[in-house]
Amino acid sequence: MKERTIDYVLRATWQAVSRMYNEEAGKYGATMSIGFALLSIDKESGIPSTALGPQMGMEPTSLTRTLKSMEEKGLIVRKKNPVDGRGVIIHLTKLGKEKRDLSKATVLRFNDIVKQHVPQEKLEHFMEVADIINDLIADKQIFKDDHESIHSKQQLKKI
Incomplete structure (x- = not known):
């Protein structure tokens, strides 16, 4: 059998994890990207839209689609930045906070199961x-x- 390369193992593992999270998120009408965004937004103070993309490592076009979907689902609201009126702060709605808690529980479950086996x-x-x-x-x-x-x-x- 050929030796597996490091990048192959990383890519294959990430694809499996991504597929698993997307399947789980799909049960709730969401995606892994939405779950990750929910976890990246501070529950109380929100996050500037300009900081969310870099924090998540997402390209602007992908982030824009994710945020639009989240807004349509009633998970977030965009508010003007009180410090800089040109900017926007993304806040979680009540539903967004509930879905954030669900996303957090999902990630913690994954971590717990892996820790039980490794x-x-x-x-x-x-x-x-x-x-x-x-x-x-x-x-x-x-x-x-x-x-x-x-x-x-x-x-x-x-x-």
Whole structure:
């Protein structure tokens, strides 16, 4: 059997998690993106619309569609920013707060089930590895243009 690459394992695992959350959210007429947005909005003070996208790691067009859907479902309201009238603060409605609690319970259940099946030490190692991968990417250490990288590109051309 071929050795699985790190990126393959990450991608396949994330796709499985994403599919699982979307199936669960679908039971309530929602999506994983809506659930994630609900969890990213402060229950009491809301969040500036300009801060939500970066916090969620979502592209503006995807975020716009998600927020429009959430507004249509009565989960959020947009209010002018009292400090900067040009900006908008997104607030949860009563229904939005209820759905946020449901989303939180869903995420906590996932975490609890995984913790029941994976020893704490292994979870800590998993988190450490994920942090290292994120740091390598943030520091542009994967595809920096140096001799080693050029050598790797030449090797790929031979394949």
